[in-house]
Amino acid sequence: MNTIYTSKYFAASQCDNSRRFYIDFGHKTVKFSLCQLLAFRHRLKSIDIEQHLNGENTHGLEVVSLCNREHLFVFNTLEILDLLSLVDGAFAMMEINSVIA
């Protein structure tokens, strides 16, 4: 297992043998195919974070289902921001890895 990127709360890694990605959410580690990871990235990027900051999203929570509803997570504002930096960081690191490989 290779660590790709670690954010404040979460960590992304990949397994070369199974060709899968893993995100460690602290209490649980979830396996992703690239398609599922892209779908997760899209879901995170479609979150209107403004609503968290201007009070429109009163509870400050997002319900996110992963991998075709295999998993269900509830994230708060800080976790969403951290996850965004996790996916951006992970894809950036993988791009660097691909350039030097």
Added chain:
Amino acid sequence: MKDLVRQNLLIHVDILDLLNKQIKQEAQSSAAYLAMASWCDHNGLVYSAEFFYEQSTEEREHMMKIFHFINDNGGTTYSPEVSNINHDFASLEEIFETALDQEIAITKSIHNIIYECRNKRDLTTENFLQWYVKEQMEEEQTMRRALELFDLINTENVGLRFLDERIKEIREEANPE
């Protein structure tokens, strides 16, 4: 460490985002043309209505072409949400001017993605998008040709019907095949 992204996906991830935005724009454009077709139909401009119905279908085809390109190459696509479609127009001339503006915006968007492809060295997507560069040139030509008719023909009374009949010719003139 294996390059798992590249193993699964031929398109650069950032370009994938831009292509999904383009899918949305083509869908928006298809819906906008449908509204224009409806306006023409209601106002008895049958040839213009037919032109915009066909235009609407073409835009959906443009959308589907990108959709399949992404899915065939390991990416993920998102069925677009379309909203805020304008149905109010003051004249047929306004409709064609709006159509030209819309095509120009799409041309710019396509060119912008190609510049990004070059930045990210995504030559496959650039090559795929070259078809759209030519297509957009033809689309702009068609809309300009329609607008030229308004300069040539006095559209008061029977003139508008006469102009409407000429609309069926603009596509063939712009794209001789």
